Amino acid sequence: MSRDIKNQLLIFLTLFIGLYVDTYLFTSDFQMWQPTFVLLTLIYWNMALPDRIGIMAALSFGIFTDLLEGSLLGFHGILFVLITYACQRFFYQFRVSPLWQQSFTLFFLFILYKQVFALDFMNTNQELTNLSDSSFFMNSFLYALFSAFIWSPLFFMLRYYRRRWVKHNS
Amino acid sequence: MRRREHKVSYLSSEAIFAIPAMKPSKVILSLLVCSSLMLSDVYFESSSKIRGYAQDLFMPLGALVNIPADFLASIPDSLRTRSELILSLELVEEENKKLKVINQFLEKVSKENEELNSLWSSARLNFDNYSFARKRSISSNEFQPLLIVDVGSESNAGINDILLSPRGLVGKIKSLGLYSAEILVLHDVRSSVPIVTEKSKLHGNLKGNGIGRAGNIEYIKKTASFELGEKVYTSGIAGIFPEGIFVGEITSVDDLADSKFLEVEVSLMQSPFNQDFYLIYKNE
Numbered sequence: 001m002s003r004d005i006k007n008q009l010l011i012f013l014t015l016f017i018g019l020y021v022d023t024y025l026f027t028s029d030f031q032m033w034q035p036t037f038v039l040l041t042l043i044y045w046n047m048a049l050p051d052r053i054g055i056m057a058a059l060s061f062g063i064f065t066d067l068l069e070g071s072l073l074g075f076h077g078i079l080f081v082l083i084t085y086a087c088q089r090f091f092y093q094f095r096v097s098p099l100w101q102q103s104f105t106l107f108f109l110f111i112l113y114k115q116v117f118a119l120d121f122m123n124t125n126q127e128l129t130n131l132s133d134s135s136f137f138m139n140s141f142l143y144a145l146f147s148a149f150i151w152s153p154l155f156f157m158l159r160y161y162r163r164r165w166v167k168h169n170s
Numbered sequence: 171m172r173r174r175e176h177k178v179s180y181l182s183s184e185a186i187f188a189i190p191a192m193k194p195s196k197v198i199l200s201l202l203v204c205s206s207l208m209l210s211d212v213y214f215e216s217s218s219k220i221r222g223y224a225q226d227l228f229m230p231l232g233a234l235v236n237i238p239a240d241f242l243a244s245i246p247d248s249l250r251t252r253s254e255l256i257l258s259l260e261l262v263e264e265e266n267k268k269l270k271v272i273n274q275f276l277e278k279v280s281k282e283n284e285e286l287n288s289l290w291s292s293a294r295l296n297f298d299n300y301s302f303a304r305k306r307s308i309s310s311n312e313f314q315p316l317l318i319v320d321v322g323s324e325s326n327a328g329i330n331d332i333l334l335s336p337r338g339l340v341g342k343i344k345s346l347g348l349y350s351a352e353i354l355v356l357h358d359v360r361s362s363v364p365i366v367t368e369k370s371k372l373h374g375n376l377k378g379n380g381i382g383r384a385g386n387i388e389y390i391k392k393t394a395s396f397e398l399g400e401k402v403y404t405s406g407i408a409g410i411f412p413e414g415i416f417v418g419e420i421t422s423v424d425d426l427a428d429s430k431f432l433e434v435e436v437s438l439m440q441s442p443f444n445q446d447f448y449l450i451y452k453n454e
Contacts, residue, residue: 019231020231020234023232024232024234024306024307026310031309031310032310032312032381054192055192055200059200062204064228067217067220067221067224067225068224068225069316070309070311070314070352071309072208072211072217073216073217074203074204074205074207074211075204075208077200077203078204078205081201081204084192085197088192089192117312121208122212122360124359124377125359131313131359131380135383136312136380139312
């Protein structure tokens with residue numbers, strides 16, 4: 001197996017683990033605040049090895065998430081593609097910033113990310129354009145906070161994994 | 171070094187080791203693909219046909235969840251000595267004997283109960299139409315929580331069959347695969363259940379408002395009179411949900427000046443988070 005394919009598979013493996021953790025590991029009230037591990041992993045790979053991960057990976061894992069989460073098909077796809085693009089566009093700036101700054105940036109990114117889920121695409125409540133309320137905003141805040149906190153350990157874990165397993169072409 | 175990983179400077183002919191950014195055209199194409207998928211889902215519910223099978227595809231991933239728990243459970247046993255294991259085995263055997271005696275009594279009681287139950291059930295619901303389902307996962311989507319349950323390959327469950335818990339109605343099957351079913355729970359903003367109240371006998375349509383939120387009864391005229399704490403049951407109108415299944419209790423009735431209708435909130439008793447087993451009822 002060529003080095004490139006092996007690297008791709010190793011990267012996809014982490015994304016599948018993220019998907020697994022998101023879907024099956026937390027089945028309690030904590031679920032509403034649990035970080036989206038697949039997205040955090042995608043952000044990490046976009047930052048660490050932007051040439052090894054592409055738009056297709058973001059699109060595919062977005063659609064997988066839609067199928068598993070029951071959201072509109074393509075909804076997570078759009079969000080993952082946009083976040084991947086933003087990460088790839090600004091990865092030079094993001095990669096060199098200290099970890100606490102990265103977490104801070106992700107905190108605001110994830111608050112915005114969560115707010116999109118309150119958009120009422122199915123027109124369930126015709127008097128409103130979105131379903132956001134104070135309780136939802138509180139949940140979004142906690143979700144973003146947990147995501148920001150989890151970023152540092154996840155970053156070190158994935159960095160160790162990358163250095164140990166994902167080898168560069170020589 | 172691969173060719174696309176560097177450019178050559180026009181001024182100095184030196185290599186610039188920059189990783190090219192994603193092409194905007196690819197991003198736009200992906201966004202268009204996603205948008206068309208979303209539109210087809212909104213207008214034609216196209217994804218409902220494949221979702222059940224997608225859950226089947228991801229089922230092996232779900233089975234992995236038991237591996238860490240089984241591994242952790244096996245650690246204490248592997249650290250115990252032979253004599254300790256024999257002792258615990260003796261205790262378990264003794265307990266087993268006790269349970270056997272208790273079971274004999276229970277069998278007697280259950281036979282009597284069976285007779286009474288069959289009398290009641292023949293007048294109301296057919297027990298052949300029930301099958302068991304086990305919770306596999308629930309999505310973290312606050313407004314559209316999706317409950318996935320395992321249904322046996324021999325189960326005769328179908329789309330729109332209803333899911334029950336000991337505390338009442340949970341939802342209905344939205345999409346079905348070979349081994350999994352997706353449930354549209356009462357809390358989902360897309361859910362709408364025809365209901366009737368216990369005392370005032372007023373009919374309405376119960377809408378979900380998301381996990382952790384009370385549902386509300388729609389389009390209730392201001393002249394209607396509801397009581398707080400009144401129980402709410404399915405009315406059986408429209409034929410999807412059978413009549414008389416417990417749904418929740420009325421927790422607040424507000425007469426807002428800027429609304430043509432009453433604001434009636436219903437607390438939904440059953441949370442899909444706190445239950446592992448359910449019954450699927452095939453409504454005829």
